[in-house]
Amino acid sequence: MSIRQIADKKFQIDISQGRTGKRIRFVFEGSEEEARIAEVKAKKQLGKTARDSHLINEIAPDYLEHVRLHQSARTYRDKKRMIYGQILGFFGNYHFDFINNTIVGSYKTKRLEETKGRKIHRQINLELLTLSAMWKWAYENNRCVDEPVKIQKLPYRRPEPDTLTRAEVQKILKHANPFHRAMIGCLYYAGLRMNEVFDLETRHINLDGRFIRAKGKGGYERLVPMADKLYEMLAGQVECRRLCGFNHLFPSLRNAGAKATDMRRGLWGAMKRAGIKKRVTPHMFRHSFATHMLEAGKDLRTIQELLGHKEVSTTQIYTHVALNRKKDAIGSL
Known part of the structure; x- marks a missing residue:
């Protein structure tokens, strides 16, 4: 710590000027906030930094x-x-x-x-x-002097994600129209987020190489291989958009030239025709993608990369879902 309280309203301020510089140490009397202001002023006077400090x-x-x-x-x-x-x-x-x-x-x-x-x-x-x-x-951007302190989070246990069975996924896909089937296919067979699906353009779909270039959170791009079933769903959509001169793979059905921003109506229609009455959201297909891959024995690191997770700890939540299903299977004996 660069500021240490040594008595009531008395603080020791310690400023390092690097390995080759001299360490400056002095005592300041006043409140902690006043001591921090004094530290900032001292750093500026010593020429340690050209940074400023803003509210x-x-x-x-x-x-x-x-x-x-x-x-x-x-x-x-x-x-x-x-x-x-x-x-x-x-x-x-x-x-x-x-x-x-x-x-x-x-x-x-x-x-x-x-x-x-x-x-x-x-x-x-x-x-x-x-x-x-x-x-x-x-x-x-030189708006403050000190680097951020490490903030301890409150305890929180993320709930297990809801998923669909393989049979439920196939029923929904079977009863969806080609446009929405391709959308849902991107969620389930490529593990894309809903916004990543909406952001897809025809140039992001490489039919020859059979991969999708997905743009995820923070603008990070990743390449996702295209399963055979997804290839069949997307090939016709890509050809149709190119013939129509559209850039968006999934254009809005209401606003010409804009991208789609919702798929729930198409999903609900497919569920009704399939006779599925449980609550289903688009993101559940991404959860199902990860869970079904884990159940098939695929390694966690590969699934992390496919999902576009920065930390493997984010992906580990799916291991609990897969394990609980195995427990249920054993419990039924």
């Missing part, structure tokens, strides 16, 4: 503009809602350089008290993740 209220609009330009529309909406709805109300008049885990802990307590015991640990963790991302951006 988080001042940083937020510029960070959100960065998000708008470089991340998905949904991510922008979610982060804007969290920043203006919760984060700035508490942290807005702070400098990032004055935030520590004690202050973050106060934010957690405040949010938990506001929600009166409701289970919103995941939501609070998302807010803290957004705060960390904004802090990292501020540091990289």
Whole structure:
């Protein structure tokens, strides 16, 4: 720690100037916030950095503009809602350089008290993740002096994802029209997210090489091999779009020139015709893709790469689903 309390309203400030520089150490009397301000001023006077320190209220609009330009529309909406709805109300008049885990802990307590015991640990963790991302951006763009502190998340156990059986998937695919069958096929046979399906253009479908170039979260691209069944579904769609001069693989059926933004009506129609009455969402096909691959003995790392997960821990949730199905099978003996 560069600031250490040594007595009541007395702090030792320790500034390192690198391996070859001299370490500066002095005692400051006042509040912790005043000590942090003194530390920032001392660093500037020593020429350690040309960085400036801004209020988080001042940083937020510029960070959100960065998000708008470089991340998905949904991510922008979610982060804007969290920043203006919760984060700035508490942290807005702070400098990032004055935030520590004690202050973050106060934010957690405040949010938990506001929600009166409701289970919103995941939501609070998302807010803290957004705060960390904004802090990292501020540091990289010379808006604060110190790097982000490591924020400890609230305990949260992600619920097991709902999946479909192989028979249910095939029933739905059989009763879907060719347009929506191809959409659902991308979810199940390629493990794409719904927005990744909507973003597909004909140039992303390589029929000769039999792979899809999918653009995932954060703009990261990945190549997903095309199963034979998916190839059959997509080949006709690609040819049709090229003949019509459309770039989007799945154009909107209502707005000419725009991409599709919903597939639920087509999915619900196929479910009704198939006689499936359980609740089904488009994302359940992606969950089913991962679960069925694990049940078939495919390795976790390969599934992680196909799904576009940054961390293998995100993919591990599917191992619980596959294991529970095996337990059910044994329990039926």
